[in-house]
Amino acid sequence: QQQVKQSPQSLIVQKGGIPIINCAYENTAFDYFPWYQQFPGKGPALLIAIRPDVSEKKEGRFTISFNKSAKQFSLHIMDSQPGDSATYFCAASKGAGSYQLTFGKGTKLSVIP
Amino acid sequence: KAGVTQTPRYLIKTRGQQVTLSCSPISGHRSVSWYQQTPGQGLQFLFEYFSETQRNKGNFPGRFSGRQFSNSRSEMNVSTLELGDSALYLCASSLGYNADTQYFGPGTRLTVL
Numbered sequence: 001q002q003q004v005k006q007s008p009q010s011l012i013v014q015k016g017g018i019p020i021i022n023c024a025y026e027n028t029a030f031d032y033f034p035w036y037q038q039f040p041g042k043g044p045a046l047l048i049a050i051r052p053d054v055s056e057k058k059e060g061r062f063t064i065s066f067n068k069s070a071k072q073f074s075l076h077i078m079d080s081q082p083g084d085s086a087t088y089f090c091a092a093s094k095g096a097g098s099y100q101l102t103f104g105k106g107t108k109l110s111v112i113p
Numbered sequence: 114k115a116g117v118t119q120t121p122r123y124l125i126k127t128r129g130q131q132v133t134l135s136c137s138p139i140s141g142h143r144s145v146s147w148y149q150q151t152p153g154q155g156l157q158f159l160f161e162y163f164s165e166t167q168r169n170k171g172n173f174p175g176r177f178s179g180r181q182f183s184n185s186r187s188e189m190n191v192s193t194l195e196l197g198d199s200a201l202y203l204c205a206s207s208l209g210y211n212a213d214t215q216y217f218g219p220g221t222r223l224t225v226l
Contacts, residue, residue, distance in 0.1 A: 032213050043117070043203050043217030044156070089156065099146045099207055099215060100169045103156040 003027050006090050006104025013080055013111055021075045021107045023090035028071070030092035034101070035064065035075050038087045047088075048075075080111045115140065117206050117218035125224045131192040134221045138185050138206030144168075145187040146215060147179060150201040159202075162187055163209045191223075199225045 005024045013019045023033075031052055036044035050057045050064045050073065057064045061078040077084055087108045091101040118137045126132050138145050147159040158171040162181035179189040185206075191198055201222050205215035 034213070034215075036217075041219070043205075043219045045217065046214055049213065091156075093213065099144055099161045099205075099209075099213075100158045100171070101146075101148075101156075101215065102158070103148075105155045 003102045004090060004092050004104045006107060008107060009105070010108045011110070013109070015081060015111055015113050017080050017111070019077050019080055019084075019109055019111075021088055021090070021109075022072065023074065023104050024070075024072045025092050025102075026071065027092070027094065027102075029094040030102075032093045033064070033066065033073050034091050035062070036089045036091065036103075038089065038106075044089060077109075080109075082111050082113055085109055085111050117204055117216055119202075119204050119218040119221050121221060122219065123222045123224075125226060126194050127226050128194055128196060130194050131190065132194060132223060133188055133190050134202055134204075134223070136187045136189075136204030136206075136218060138187070138204075139216055142206040142208055142216075143185050144207040144209030144215075145181055145185065146205045146207070147187070147189050148203045148205065148217075149173075150203055150220070151199075156203070159189065194225045196225050199223060 034049035035047045038044040048059045048062045052068045063076040066073045087106045090104040144163045146161040161169040165181045176192045181187045201220040203220045205217045207215045
């Protein structure tokens with residue numbers, strides 16, 4: 001049972017475009033939703049995270065939008081650059097102090113010059 | 114601060130053998146989690162340790178085990194290796210006191226022949 005569904009699997013955008021990656025979850029006990037970026041040969045690195053009590057959070061060029069009623073959240077990358085080409089994972093965990101992250105399957109983003 | 118370190122980075126074993134992987138968390142972090150990453154299943158939670166105690170365990174067979182030492186360093190062991198155990202094994206550390214952010218190491222690439 002896949003508890004966090006992520007789409008699309010892959011995405012190609014031109015430099016300056018705004019790629020959008022979507023995730024949907026099933027478990028209403030989830031209350032922490034991070035996004036990770038992973039480059040080949042590296043471990044995932046935390047980009048940005050959100051809790052259900054806010055609908056949007058921005059950090060630099062990265063924005064998370066959160067829709068609690070629809071159980072969906074998405075990542076937007078403003079003014080995308082070739083250096084943003086990586087695999088992006090959404091994740092969710094439940095309860096304060098729970099470190100068991102449930103990950104989406106990942107989205108491979110390619111930003112072409 | 115130094116990041117999460119994992120050793121070895123690469124490992125080749127044959128079916129039936131056992132393997133031990135090591136993880137040193139960020140200084141001051143007391144929680145260590147382990148994840149398995151494969152192309153087919155993505156990132157899956159194995160287990161999490163805090164102050165030498167296992168707090169959570171994922172849905173993996175008993176061949177997968179772990180432990181944490183008093184200095185927060187952690188090891189995971191896989192016995193009777195199977196071909197399907199070939200994966201990138203990632204360790205993540207966190208402060209452990211209701212602090213959600215997990216920092217991942219570069220992983221150990223295990224190949225089972």
